Amino acid sequence: MPDAxxxxxxxxxxxxxxxTINGQERLxxxxxxxxxxxxxxxxxxxxxxxxxxxxxxCGACTxxxxxxxxxSCLKLAxxxxxxxITTIEGLADGERLDPLQQAxxxxxxxxxxxxxxxxxxxxxxxxxxxxxxxxxEVKEMMSGNLCRCGAYTNIVDAVMEVLxxxxxxxxxxx
Amino acid sequence: MNxxxxxxxxxxxxxxxxxxxxxxxxxAGGTNLIDLMKENVEHPAALVDINRLGLGDxxxxxxxxxxxxxxxxxxxxxxxxxxxxxxxLLASAILAGASPQLRNAATNGGNLNQRTRCYYFYDxxxxxxxxxxxxxxxxxxxxxxxxxxxxxSDSCIATHPSDMCVAxxxxxxxxxxxxxxxxxxxxxxxxxRLPGNTPQQDTTLRPGELVTAIDLPxxxxxAHYTYLKLRDRLSYAFALVSVAVxxxxxxxxxxxxxxxMGGVAHKPWRVPDAEQVLxxxxxxxxxxxxxxxxxxxxxxxxxxxxFKIGLARRAIRxxxxxxxxxxxxxxxxxxxx
Numbered sequence: 001m002p003d004a005x006x007x008x009x010x011x012x013x014x015x016x017x018x019x020t021i022n023g024q025e026r027l028x029x030x031x032x033x034x035x036x037x038x039x040x041x042x043x044x045x046x047x048x049x050x051x052x053x054x055x056x057x058c059g060a061c062t063x064x065x066x067x068x069x070x071x072s073c074l075k076l077a078x079x080x081x082x083x084x085i086t087t088i089e090g091l092a093d094g095e096r097l098d099p100l101q102q103a104x105x106x107x108x109x110x111x112x113x114x115x116x117x118x119x120x121x122x123x124x125x126x127x128x129x130x131x132x133x134x135x136x137e138v139k140e141m142m143s144g145n146l147c148r149c150g151a152y153t154n155i156v157d158a159v160m161e162v163l164x165x166x167x168x169x170x171x172x173x174x
Numbered sequence: 175m176n177x178x179x180x181x182x183x184x185x186x187x188x189x190x191x192x193x194x195x196x197x198x199x200x201x202a203g204g205t206n207l208i209d210l211m212k213e214n215v216e217h218p219a220a221l222v223d224i225n226r227l228g229l230g231d232x233x234x235x236x237x238x239x240x241x242x243x244x245x246x247x248x249x250x251x252x253x254x255x256x257x258x259x260x261x262x263l264l265a266s267a268i269l270a271g272a273s274p275q276l277r278n279a280a281t282n283g284g285n286l287n288q289r290t291r292c293y294y295f296y297d298x299x300x301x302x303x304x305x306x307x308x309x310x311x312x313x314x315x316x317x318x319x320x321x322x323x324x325x326x327s328d329s330c331i332a333t334h335p336s337d338m339c340v341a342x343x344x345x346x347x348x349x350x351x352x353x354x355x356x357x358x359x360x361x362x363x364x365x366x367r368l369p370g371n372t373p374q375q376d377t378t379l380r381p382g383e384l385v386t387a388i389d390l391p392x393x394x395x396x397a398h399y400t401y402l403k404l405r406d407r408l409s410y411a412f413a414l415v416s417v418a419v420x421x422x423x424x425x426x427x428x429x430x431x432x433x434x435m436g437g438v439a440h441k442p443w444r445v446p447d448a449e450q451v452l453x454x455x456x457x458x459x460x461x462x463x464x465x466x467x468x469x470x471x472x473x474x475x476x477x478x479x480x481f482k483i484g485l486a487r488r489a490i491r492x493x494x495x496x497x498x499x500x501x502x503x504x505x506x507x508x509x510x511x
Binding site for chain 2: 055056068074076081125126131136137140145
């Protein structure tokens, strides 16, 4: 196979992209090969989102794109023009933590904390999806987030608490 | 990643035209392609973003089948009411694969076109005929626990990693494509190919062709099906062996049978004789054993993966029972009934 023909340098020029990041609209110019993860960490200084494996295997880079959880390491920022991104920095309402953040603290759902932003964003996505109801289902649907400290039991406890609280709220509203 | 140009296509013809650029690749969900570009296994000079082509719908076909848009995500497909109700085999297989994050980003067309997860294909320091034709196969005689036991060649023993495709094979799906020479249909059994001496080609797609949809036939096998996936951990791992079974039962007799295996070959593995031998027969251990032998005819281990032959034999029989009695494998509760 012949070697790839390198594109003319003029074509490498950064592409304009509009992203809403944690509620703020940002007009950015990014090179095509910049992943959403690198954009968030290196250009937007949002270092809460972590780079673990950088290959979509660990889940540490999980963020919400239009409310859905994805691995930000495998997404090119240029392909997301117009999207709304929520990172761990965007979950709290001022000083009031998101219920998931509070539950992770209450249940000791981490040790070193490196996977935690990804775990919490993933759990947020799980709640948005509305498919998990039981402990078994939460375990299965959180399997895209690895925790090398092994805090899994407490992570499931934390997610279950928020899930159950939401269930009770919904019941009360009926 | 190496530098490349980026084009956002607004229509199918525009996308196909943009693919005329030398060394161009289509970009859909990117969950496999971006990873391969980081590893320098793939190094396209141009990416054509096809996410805005309006190919994300799932809709009923006049013939009673269902059309899955190529750009619908795996997650949306598995959770679509019509897929869940009518094609639970497909929903089950999709949910057996990857993680929720990956299924949210990955598309149906991309699932078909994902590349093998052979360790050597990913390791650019080693020879690999699929990555670098003519350089040799490091998996033959190497670490090959995850490799093929069927349909392999002296050039390549890689497997196709998809779960979704195993169900699509069993359902006799049809792939709709558009290319520089127009539109055509590819029956699922002909979409992926065996490695032979050109393992660099995973599929029968012609240069520039774009998958636009996957059509499911009207017969959905929603009453008797299962997707049984066996792997090294309970979730978020590729199959060592997986089995999709779809049966149409007439009382306790089998009127129609479909059997497809994943994790064992360069494509989802089906053998017409293994399905034919079940037709008109009772659901019985003897008949299931006979079908398993036919499906595994010619199976050959590579050393570290010899265990797959016995594992596959037992998985096929178990999956046939699950389908026959109407107790499909749960993808949440992993106990195998």
